Amino acid sequence: MIVFQNVQKHYGDYHALVDVSAQVRKGEVVVVCGPSGSGKSTLIRTINRLEPIQGGTISVDGHDIHDPSRKLDALRSQIGFVFQQFNLFPHLSVYENVVMAPLHLKRINRAEARDVASELLRKVDMGHKIDDYPGQLSGGQQQRVAIARALAMRPPIMLFDEPTSALDPEMVGEVLQVMKTLAREGMTMVCVTHEMNFARDVADTVWFMDAGKIVEVGAPDDFFENPQTDRARKFLADIRR
Amino acid sequence: MWEILQDNALLLLVGQYPNGPMGGLVATLGLAALSLILAIPCSLLLALGRVSPYKVFYYPASLVVYVVRGLPLLMFIFWAYFFVPLIIGRPVAGVTTMVVALVVYESAYLAEIIRAGIEALPRGQYEAGRALGLSYGATMRKVILPQALVNMVPSMLSQFISTVKETSLAYVIGVQELTYAANQINSVLLVKPLEVFTLLALTYFVLNMILSAGVVAVERSITRRRSARRVPATEVVIP
Numbered sequence: 001m002i003v004f005q006n007v008q009k010h011y012g013d014y015h016a017l018v019d020v021s022a023q024v025r026k027g028e029v030v031v032v033c034g035p036s037g038s039g040k041s042t043l044i045r046t047i048n049r050l051e052p053i054q055g056g057t058i059s060v061d062g063h064d065i066h067d068p069s070r071k072l073d074a075l076r077s078q079i080g081f082v083f084q085q086f087n088l089f090p091h092l093s094v095y096e097n098v099v100m101a102p103l104h105l106k107r108i109n110r111a112e113a114r115d116v117a118s119e120l121l122r123k124v125d126m127g128h129k130i131d132d133y134p135g136q137l138s139g140g141q142q143q144r145v146a147i148a149r150a151l152a153m154r155p156p157i158m159l160f161d162e163p164t165s166a167l168d169p170e171m172v173g174e175v176l177q178v179m180k181t182l183a184r185e186g187m188t189m190v191c192v193t194h195e196m197n198f199a200r201d202v203a204d205t206v207w208f209m210d211a212g213k214i215v216e217v218g219a220p221d222d223f224f225e226n227p228q229t230d231r232a233r234k235f236l237a238d239i240r241r
Numbered sequence: 242m243w244e245i246l247q248d249n250a251l252l253l254l255v256g257q258y259p260n261g262p263m264g265g266l267v268a269t270l271g272l273a274a275l276s277l278i279l280a281i282p283c284s285l286l287l288a289l290g291r292v293s294p295y296k297v298f299y300y301p302a303s304l305v306v307y308v309v310r311g312l313p314l315l316m317f318i319f320w321a322y323f324f325v326p327l328i329i330g331r332p333v334a335g336v337t338t339m340v341v342a343l344v345v346y347e348s349a350y351l352a353e354i355i356r357a358g359i360e361a362l363p364r365g366q367y368e369a370g371r372a373l374g375l376s377y378g379a380t381m382r383k384v385i386l387p388q389a390l391v392n393m394v395p396s397m398l399s400q401f402i403s404t405v406k407e408t409s410l411a412y413v414i415g416v417q418e419l420t421y422a423a424n425q426i427n428s429v430l431l432v433k434p435l436e437v438f439t440l441l442a443l444t445y446f447v448l449n450m451i452l453s454a455g456v457v458a459v460e461r462s463i464t465r466r467r468s469a470r471r472v473p474a475t476e477v478v479i480p
Contacts, residue, residue, distance in 0.1 A: 048372055050368055050371070050372060073371075073374045073375065073376050074374065075374075076371065076372055076373070076374040077373065077374025078374075079372075081369075081372035083365055083368070083369065083372075085363070085365050087363070087365035087366060087368065087369035088369075089366065089369070089370075089383075089384055089388075090388070091387050091388050091391070100370075100373060100375070100383065101373040101374055101375065104375060104379055104383065105374055105375070149373070150372075150373075152373075153373070153374060
């Protein structure tokens with residue numbers, strides 16, 4: 001469903017993604033891990049072209065995302081993206097955040113919008129906060145609303161860029177729970193995360209990145225019990241300490 | 242001085258009105274307000290050009306901003322005074338001339354205020370809009386500008402204060418605003434220039450002190466709104 005072919009990404013002289021080739025099948029849950037600066041976030045941000053690439057191709061459902069002539073907006077609405085910093089729109093209520101995309105892009109009416117919002121917010125257990133503003137919510141609640149917002153266009157793919165890294169520890173669980181539910185429903189997901197228990201429980205595949213390359217790809221059990229490279233062994237030792 | 246004020250209060254307030262055009266303090270405020278109101282849409286366009294990723298918008302907007310900032314206001318007034326009649330082919334009232342000059346001048350400064358307001362927002366706001374599938378324009382309209390414009394209200398009010406002072410330059414093309422009125426009084430009294438122009442200075446100062454207090458009040462209310470955990474829904478403006 002998502003295919004990377006020889007992707008190259010540079011920031012000036014810095015080579016951020018080095019000849020990355022990989023693919024994500026429909027319904028697959030991929031966890032991307034690796035030391036900071038290894039290119040995880042950059043990689044996930046190239047999937048919906050928040051970051052441009054300088055070489056190779058990325059296709060989603062057969063569409064070349066980085067083709068300059070491609071109309072991006074419709075494609076992006078079919079790829080949910082969840083940010084580390086939530087990025088809810090602070091001037092809009094929870095309801096208005098969630099229905100922003102469908103109201104604007106699908107031209108649904110107000111009654112339908114209300115239904116969509118309450119259904120999605122119930123799903124992330126935030127139905128009771130529909131008329132609150134983001135500033136009134138905890139970090140975990142904001143992130144759950146952000147997930148509901150990303151789901152509003154019914155995307156078949158969801159991307160998570162360190163969704164729990166900005167949260168207080170006691171709020172991590174509630175966000176991971178929502179992500180687990182999505183994974184069980186068959187959502188195709190790519191998650192950059194340091195939550196190794198989540199990777200173990202939910203991921204089909206783990207990608208380990210280092211210095212802009214995917215250096216190891218494997219099932220979670222294999223990766224955690226029997227890492228193949230020194231770099232992966234060192235990384236796992238570091239995060240378990 | 243008190244006597245001069247008592248005798249000429251009406252002239253300072255409204256000029257020759259109703260026997261002539263509206264003048265004095267009212268004309269000063271009116272000029273400033275009208276110019277700022279007309280400058281806002283122009284400056285918004287300029288600002289969108291200044292933050293635009295498209296060079297066809299960025300370069301012309303930047304050129305306008307740099308040129309206007311690099312030239313004195315008085316020069317714009319002369320340009321408007323001599324060239325606007327040439328361009329439209331008929332004589333133009335002094336007030337119109339002054340409004341044209343001020344709109345051009347203020348647009349450039351306001352554009353930079355708006356640009357700063359847009360660029361001060363976290364990049365994540367823009368990315369979140371685009372990632373949802375909103376176009377560049379829709380992201381600006383629904384996400385960026387509603388937040389940026391609220392944040393800019395204090396700077397815009399400061400700009401209004403400086404516009405009030407700049408209207409005094411309209412004197413040179415014979416617009417009957419506050420400075421013109423003061424000069425008329427001076428011409429009548431002849432021997433009291435110190436008193437008359439002190440009175441003029443005090444009038445500008447008091448007016449702008451009041452406006453400054455307004456800026457502070459608005460700043461406080463925005464800070465309060467941002468820091469409040471609980472915001473009553475009715476206080477939040479939904480565009």
